[in-house]
Every structure is written in structure tokens, then in C-alpha cells.
Amino acid sequence: MYAIIETGAKQYRVSPGDVIDVELIDNKQSITFPNVLMFADGDKIEIGTPYLKGTKVSAKVLGVNKDKKVTTFKYKHKINYHRTIGHRQNYTRVEIEEIKHGA
Numbered sequence: 001m002y003a004i005i006e007t008g009a010k011q012y013r014v015s016p017g018d019v020i021d022v023e024l025i026d027n028k029q030s031i032t033f034p035n036v037l038m039f040a041d042g043d044k045i046e047i048g049t050p051y052l053k054g055t056k057v058s059a060k061v062l063g064v065n066k067d068k069k070v071t072t073f074k075y076k077h078k079i080n081y082h083r084t085i086g087h088r089q090n091y092t093r094v095e096i097e098e099i100k101h102g103a
Contacts, residue, residue, distance in 0.1 A: 001042075003099050005057050006035040014057060014096045024090040027064065031094065033057040039101050046101075054102030059094040066090055 002015040008023030025031060036055040039046045046052060067089040074083045 001099060002040055003036050003055070003057055004038040005033045006037055006051075007033055011037065014099075016096055016098055018096045019062065019093060020096070021065075021067075021091045021093050023092070024064065025061070025092045025094075028061055030058065030060050030097075033059065036099075039099070041101070052101075056100045057096060058098055058100070059096050062093040062095055064090060064092050 002013055004011055004013050006012075007025075010023070012020055012022070014020060034051075034056050036052045036057060037048055037050065039052055039055055046055075048055075070087050070089075072085045072087070074085075075081065
């Protein structure tokens with residue numbers, strides 16, 4: 001059994017017990033993802049238009065971390081212009097507990 005959820009303008013394929021990193025969510029103990037795009041259980045597949053009604057995915061928040069540093073370097077030839085910019089994206093690690101499917 002798995003589902004495809006949408007959070008933070010990204011889509012994730014999740015099953016119960018999976019641990020995924022999503023964009024930063026307010027500090028909570030648990031979260032429910034109501035935007036389920038697809039649900040599959042064996043040979044039974046349901047696709048939403050755009051979301052499935054009555055289907056939710058619940059997850060437990062494991063913590064907030066930072067991703068690896070991304071360094072950007074800008075340079076223009078002959079005019080002595082160069083800039084170095086670094087960025088570390090915050091993300092929330094969640095563990096999928098269950099998928100509630102209300103057909």
C-alpha cells in the first residue's frame with residue numbers, strides 16, 4: 001500500500017513506516033497531509049482530480065535539520081566583480097504512520 005502526497009510544492013511516494021524529508025513545517029509533534037494525489041493497494045489504484053477526497057496520510061515529526069550547503073559563485077569577466085553566496089535549506093524529517101483511505 002502506498003500513496004502519492006503533495007506538500008511544499010513537491011510530490012512524494014510514501015508507505016507506512018517511510019522516513020522522508022519535506023520542506024520546513026512548523027514545529028509540531030504530528031502532521032496530517034490532506035493533499036493525496038494517488039492511492040494504491042495491491043491492484044487497486046485510485047487517482048484524484050486533483051486530490052482524493054477522504055484520504056489522508058498521518059505522520060510523526062522526527063525533527064528539524066539543515067541540508068548540505070549549496071555554494072553559488074558569480075563572476076563577470078574584466079570588471080572585477082565576484083560574489084560567493086552560501087545557502088543551507090531547512091527541512092523537517094517525518095515518519096509516515098498510516099494512510100487512511102475513505103473510499
